[in-house]
Amino acid sequence: MLYAQNCSACHQTGGNGIVGAFPALARNTFVVGDPLAVARTVMDGRGGMPSFRSSLTDEQMGLIINYIRGSWGNRAVPIMPATFAKARGGTLPREVRSQVH
Template identity: 55%
Template sequence: MSKILARSAARLLVLGATSVAAASAQAAPPPDMSGAGLFAQNCSACHQLTGRGIPGAFPALAGDVFPQGPPEPVVKLLLNGRGGMPSFRADLDDRQIAAVLTYVRGAWGNHAPKIEPTLVAKVRGSQAQDRAAQALQAH
């Protein structure tokens, strides 16, 4: 009889632990992978949720011509960073970079066409080829 009780208790412990793990997994919402969510997670500390930046430190994106201009330079900026801005090449994939840039280009009164992940992939790929060619020229 004690073996049966011990097995039942062990099963209850496993079921209880499984239920707690499932409840914990459900309690944490998935990260927001929309352009607005990615901007909030990766960009808003400097550029602010309003896109107004911090004068003298981080440029405003709201109403600025650069993010609304030709898409290739904007994509290159996110991939490579500049000045105090980090590179997002390793942190965000092509779809995520396209989403955050599309958000910036259409938020806060900005009016620019969306950026497709295929363009980000093309720019990322051409930069990799440029770096490889430069490495060969160094020899």
């Protein structure tokens, strides 16, 4: 599972995080808030969180975000693929750019 491979070491399997080090994703208002802000956070990192822009595809980031937005008491609409293009300022997704060039 993508969450287990990329997120659970810090945010824990149950999404509870580690107090004082890594925020809980469970019942987190940011996680269920603005999809664009969440996409940018996963793409570009934040604080001690690494960027996943170059290590995960848009599809993989979307799967992780949608898993988080629907788990541990979180209830949010799924993030849409177009959100990642918007987060990049309208550029094509990395996997599409590589096919064009």
